[in-house]
Amino acid sequence: xxxxxxxxxxxxxxxxxxxxxxxxxxxxxxxxxxxxGPNGAGxxxxxxxxMGEHRQTSGSIKLYGEEITPLPTARRIRHGVSRTYQVPRPxxxxxVAENIRVGLMHDNVWxxxxxxxxxxxxxxxxxxxxxxEDDLKRTPAELSMGDLRKLEMARTMATGPKVMxxxxxxxxxxxxxxxxxxxxxxxxxxxxxxxxIVSHDLKALEPLVERAIAINYGELIAEGSFAxxxxxEAVRASYLGDTV
Amino acid sequence: MGLRWYHFALWGAFIVGLALLPELVSxxxxxxxxxxxxxxxxxxSWDVLSGRTGYISFGHPFLIGIGAYTTAILTKxxxxxxxxxxxxxxxxxxxxxxxxxxxxxxxxxxxFAMITLAFMxxxxxxxxxxxPDLTGGTRGMSxxxxxxRGAVNGFYLSAFxxxxxxxxxxxxxRTRLGTALSAIxxxxxxxxxSGLSATKLKMVAFLLSAAIAGLGGAFYVHYLGTIAPRALxxxxxxxxxxxxxxxxxxxxxxxxxxxxxFLTLLLEYLRPVLPGAERYLIYGGVALLLxxxxxxxxxxxxxxxxxxxxxxx
Ligand SMILES: Nc1ncnc2c1ncn2[C@@H]1O[C@H](COP(=O)(O)OP(=O)(O)OP(=O)(O)O)[C@@H](O)[C@H]1O
Ligand SMILES: [Mg+2]
Numbered sequence: 001x002x003x004x005x006x007x008x009x010x011x012x013x014x015x016x017x018x019x020x021x022x023x024x025x026x027x028x029x030x031x032x033x034x035x036x037g038p039n040g041a042g043x044x045x046x047x048x049x050x051m052g053e054h055r056q057t058s059g060s061i062k063l064y065g066e067e068i069t070p071l072p073t074a075r076r077i078r079h080g081v082s083r084t085y086q087v088p089r090p091x092x093x094x095x096v097a098e099n100i101r102v103g104l105m106h107d108n109v110w111x112x113x114x115x116x117x118x119x120x121x122x123x124x125x126x127x128x129x130x131x132x133e134d135d136l137k138r139t140p141a142e143l144s145m146g147d148l149r150k151l152e153m154a155r156t157m158a159t160g161p162k163v164m165x166x167x168x169x170x171x172x173x174x175x176x177x178x179x180x181x182x183x184x185x186x187x188x189x190x191x192x193x194x195x196x197i198v199s200h201d202l203k204a205l206e207p208l209v210e211r212a213i214a215i216n217y218g219e220l221i222a223e224g225s226f227a228x229x230x231x232x233e234a235v236r237a238s239y240l241g242d243t244v
Numbered sequence: 245m246g247l248r249w250y251h252f253a254l255w256g257a258f259i260v261g262l263a264l265l266p267e268l269v270s271x272x273x274x275x276x277x278x279x280x281x282x283x284x285x286x287x288x289s290w291d292v293l294s295g296r297t298g299y300i301s302f303g304h305p306f307l308i309g310i311g312a313y314t315t316a317i318l319t320k321x322x323x324x325x326x327x328x329x330x331x332x333x334x335x336x337x338x339x340x341x342x343x344x345x346x347x348x349x350x351x352x353x354x355x356f357a358m359i360t361l362a363f364m365x366x367x368x369x370x371x372x373x374x375x376p377d378l379t380g381g382t383r384g385m386s387x388x389x390x391x392x393r394g395a396v397n398g399f400y401l402s403a404f405x406x407x408x409x410x411x412x413x414x415x416x417x418r419t420r421l422g423t424a425l426s427a428i429x430x431x432x433x434x435x436x437x438s439g440l441s442a443t444k445l446k447m448v449a450f451l452l453s454a455a456i457a458g459l460g461g462a463f464y465v466h467y468l469g470t471i472a473p474r475a476l477x478x479x480x481x482x483x484x485x486x487x488x489x490x491x492x493x494x495x496x497x498x499x500x501x502x503x504x505x506f507l508t509l510l511l512e513y514l515r516p517v518l519p520g521a522e523r524y525l526i527y528g529g530v531a532l533l534l535x536x537x538x539x540x541x542x543x544x545x546x547x548x549x550x551x552x553x554x555x556x557x
Contacts, residue, residue, distance in 0.1 A: 051437070077439030089437070091430040094423065102427050103438045105420055109448050112420040159439045 002029040004163050004194040010059035012045055019045040021218035032195040034209040038238050042218035043198045047083050047165045052076050074107055082161035086168045088148035090140035097122045097136040103158030125154045130180045145172035163194040170201045178204050262403045266396045274395040280508035281402035285409050285460035287488040287500035293453035295494035298429035303360030305481050306367050311337040311458030312465040317378050319389050330462045337458025338451050349446045368477035384472040391466045398467055409456055414497040425449050491534045493543025502542050
């Protein structure tokens, strides 16, 4: 089986705080894996290191066998990995269509100038996350949290990833929206997309993943089938105070 | 690019209006409008970089100065013809500006503004002490070759330049490049997170801005026939450029043109009433009021007005 993402002995220190502690795991091509852990466990920090937004203190990150740690974020995205943010980060004064347009652009200035946008593809992406055609003209200020997450998802998909890292895609969504995003993820899994999904909503996460990885204090504490991982003593203990 | 019939109509009307202007106004007013044209070019230059990406430059006179001094020195000291010296000035402004300011493009917010301001000051000091035999030192230079004779021709040249710059930048900023550059101003991390190199985009914005500043600066000295460092590297000049762009409407290209005309004419018509520096107080006040009323500038006020007319008709 091809390894899509290979993380080996990853360490990240913020001053005295160790946010990622000798973490190693892999995600196979086409696989969907849940990354769980209580607040502050270091899930988001793992994503930021994979994307190169934070430089790891030490350790290696490979994408389809190629070391990506020396690459800047934009190059990593071109290599096929892309993420959503826990706190959506839209372009505040651009419309939904334009937000997606930025995600669709290739990092080539001549192309940006000489080729116009692709409204069909923008619409297709918007519809796939559950927007309507009328939503294309709206700006982020007019969107609900659920809509902002959908936009985040659409812009991430627009970059054409092979591996998608989803950070708390369900937070702040209505039951209907959770079902809709869940369905989208299932559909993309069917099309061969590889996922690493962080979610506090374990019920929503369970059907979407083949496997789970639990971390606490930046350290791996359990790995295996979803059911086994959430039954694990250490995992349950780590979530005390949180709701499982 | 989404061009509509009224875009053609408005640009056409603007160009025709400019072409007829020498028939309609006095030579004195025409001279004022020549200044407005150059100010518009500088404000567009500022807009392409700062209005779009949010990297606020307080040192645009620095870029304008590189262009102006390059062509002044080449023509005056080395008898280089302007056909060569002006393109050289543009390239030198781009390269010179880039070498100096590329590191500064890594730092956001007030740091970038401070660094650009510092370079303007530094340039002011340098042209006075380094090789004054070339730069003319504190006094600057005079007797530079002029390209046109009389107010009418000077006006046509400046208007042609301004319209060319405005139209080309307006078109360019309507492409996806313009969208990407605005996105930097809104959220640079998300631009990176969309797979685009923010550094490269900022560099493109900077090079465009520098090219326009260099072009404007070079033509402007050949209009004046003189170059005076004290007037050029002056904080008031830097502010005038920024205020023109802001009250006109940043990140719109058309706005800075409107702003430049508005400011220049305002200053001019205040002159008989308030001959001294108080004029700047009034202009500061007007700018502030306008900005409080509509932070997106006159351009937005006009757009809203047009929208209202369209709705009611
Ligand atoms: N830029 C930073 N500087 C210093 N400390 C940081 C930084 N980013 C994260 N941390 C710390 O690293 C630890 C892990 O944070 P992280 O955001 O990765 O956790 P998380 O698992 O995503 O939590 P949550 O479930 O709340 O999103 C926390 O203790 C956090 O305070
Ligand atoms: Mg997090």
